[in-house]
Amino acid sequence: MTDIWSEALQGLQPRLGAQTYDLWLRPIALRQVSGTRLHLTAPNRFMKEWFENHYLGVVLDELRARTDQIFDVEIEVLPGDPGTSALPAAPTPLPLRPAPAAPPPKISSPLVAPPPQLSGRYRFHNFIKGAGNELAASAAWAAAHEPGTRFNPLFIYGGVGLGKTHLLHAIGHHIHAARPEQRIVYQSAERFMNEFIAAVRFNQFDEFRARYREQCDVLLIDDIQFIAGRDRTMDEFFHVFNVLYEAEKQIVVTSDRMPSEMQGMEDRLISRLNWGLVADIKPPDLETRVAILRQKAAHDHINIADEVTLHLANVVRSNVRELEGSLVRVSTFAALKNVPITCEFVSEMLGGPAPNAQPPPVSIESVQKVVATHFSVRIADLKGPRRHQGISRPRMIAMYLSRQLTGASFPEIGLRFGGKDHSTVINACKRIDSIQNDDRELRATVDTLRRQLTSDTGATS
Ligand code: ADP
Ligand code: MG
Numbered sequence: 001m002t003d004i005w006s007e008a009l010q011g012l013q014p015r016l017g018a019q020t021y022d023l024w025l026r027p028i029a030l031r032q033v034s035g036t037r038l039h040l041t042a043p044n045r046f047m048k049e050w051f052e053n054h055y056l057g058v059v060l061d062e063l064r065a066r067t068d069q070i071f072d073v074e075i076e077v078l079p080g081d082p083g084t085s086a087l088p089a090a091p092t093p094l095p096l097r098p099a100p101a102a103p104p105p106k107i108s109s110p111l112v113a114p115p116p117q118l119s120g121r122y123r124f125h126n127f128i129k130g131a132g133n134e135l136a137a138s139a140a141w142a143a144a145h146e147p148g149t150r151f152n153p154l155f156i157y158g159g160v161g162l163g164k165t166h167l168l169h170a171i172g173h174h175i176h177a178a179r180p181e182q183r184i185v186y187q188s189a190e191r192f193m194n195e196f197i198a199a200v201r202f203n204q205f206d207e208f209r210a211r212y213r214e215q216c217d218v219l220l221i222d223d224i225q226f227i228a229g230r231d232r233t234m235d236e237f238f239h240v241f242n243v244l245y246e247a248e249k250q251i252v253v254t255s256d257r258m259p260s261e262m263q264g265m266e267d268r269l270i271s272r273l274n275w276g277l278v279a280d281i282k283p284p285d286l287e288t289r290v291a292i293l294r295q296k297a298a299h300d301h302i303n304i305a306d307e308v309t310l311h312l313a314n315v316v317r318s319n320v321r322e323l324e325g326s327l328v329r330v331s332t333f334a335a336l337k338n339v340p341i342t343c344e345f346v347s348e349m350l351g352g353p354a355p356n357a358q359p360p361p362v363s364i365e366s367v368q369k370v371v372a373t374h375f376s377v378r379i380a381d382l383k384g385p386r387r388h389q390g391i392s393r394p395r396m397i398a399m400y401l402s403r404q405l406t407g408a409s410f411p412e413i414g415l416r417f418g419g420k421d422h423s424t425v426i427n428a429c430k431r432i433d434s435i436q437n438d439d440r441e442l443r444a445t446v447d448t449l450r451r452q453l454t455s456d457t458g459a460t461s
Helices: 002-016 018-025 045-054 056-067 134-145 164-178 189-201 205-214 231-246 267-273 286-299 306-315 320-337 343-350 364-375 379-383 389-406 410-416 422-438 440-454
Strands: 029-034 037-042 072-077 154-158 184-188 218-222 250-255 277-281
Touching: 002 018, 002 029, 002 056, 018 045, 037 045, 045 056, 045 072, 045 134, 045 440, 056 440, 134 154, 134 164, 134 250, 134 277, 154 164, 164 184, 164 218, 164 250, 184 189, 189 205, 189 218, 189 231, 205 231, 218 231, 231 250, 231 267, 286 306, 286 320, 286 389, 306 320, 306 343, 320 343, 364 379, 364 389, 364 410, 364 440, 379 389, 389 410, 389 422, 389 440, 410 422, 422 440
Parallel strands: 037 072, 154 250, 154 277, 184 218, 218 250
Antiparallel strands: 029 037
């Protein structure tokens, strides 16, 4: 059975990607089999929950395909893990919860002020989680929860305006609130370099060294790509990294690209940045964009109807900063002109599809293709009338994902599924939504399909 288990996991590797396999599947080990029950172990609770929520379904499917048996599992956390709270499902703001694992501050250790650079606006509770940022947000939360123990270093990368700085600040705030004795150093890589140059020039290297190496419990460095090609700064950062890492201090670094793609970055530094968890952030999907707009509107007291929010989220797709900026621009102009914010007003102001609008990243056809392949059914069946469960479940999932990922309206989706009524599509979306709440396997399957569709390769066609 051990063979079947590792074969099943390895069989999934091409589909899920080597990084996912290494990070989330390989650490889960099969300890024992009793009948159709698999006793698994996970190195910690976070890994256990992540595996259960995201991959268990596909692994069980794979096992079923290979052995023709339906298994259930029990996952035990290996001793030594202090435990982490589960993260909420996307796209909800991360809750602000006290960190149970945080030891009370020692009386003897002085409380330290949070770094003044941390913006009060960037917190976990107002960071909306969605398909594109789920891994990064969860890892950030885990690193903030138990700094220095896992996901160290944490490397978050992604395009401009996607929330990297927001997460970095949120980590700083959270650690400060839970462990006020910890000395948190937040700095952009550019400032780090300028301070370093000034320290060398004005002979203040001891202070510089004390600040980054000795008086630092958590190092948060934003936009590390900036120091690529600056040899002396890279060298200094390398030493800072080593000292802190050795002392098990949490290091979090952001960048606009993955470590190996930072041209001019020293190999030894790239290798170290890869030591922990490398998490990417992709542009938000429609659902997440809507949630972000709603939050921003509520925060800024902007009165905007749901359908206009949806319209705006459809028009501005590139990044969150752009999205929030568009909302502010539209609402400011509407107030100046003393008119309500309507879809027409939005189109008029942003010039129809906004200049930065890209074609929808996912098409209904690609959803149908991916779902049909996953469930081994024909696309014609997804579009056809058959109500057999083996067909109707995949069809509902395909409708649900079409709605989530393509931005198409219910009637349009109905049309593309063989001319079904829009109420059929609405019902399918509601069903899948509610079943997912209880059915972990289904949730994992939907997550996998979503990821497949929104990853670079599966998105177009
Ligand atoms: P980056 O550092 O990746 O360029 P930022 O962290 O500066 O991006 O984010 C740009 C803006 O978008 C900020 O105002 C941030 O609060 C907001 N933002 C980005 N992602 C999210 C999200 N998932 N939920 C809420 N706000 C977000
Ligand atoms: Mg930034």
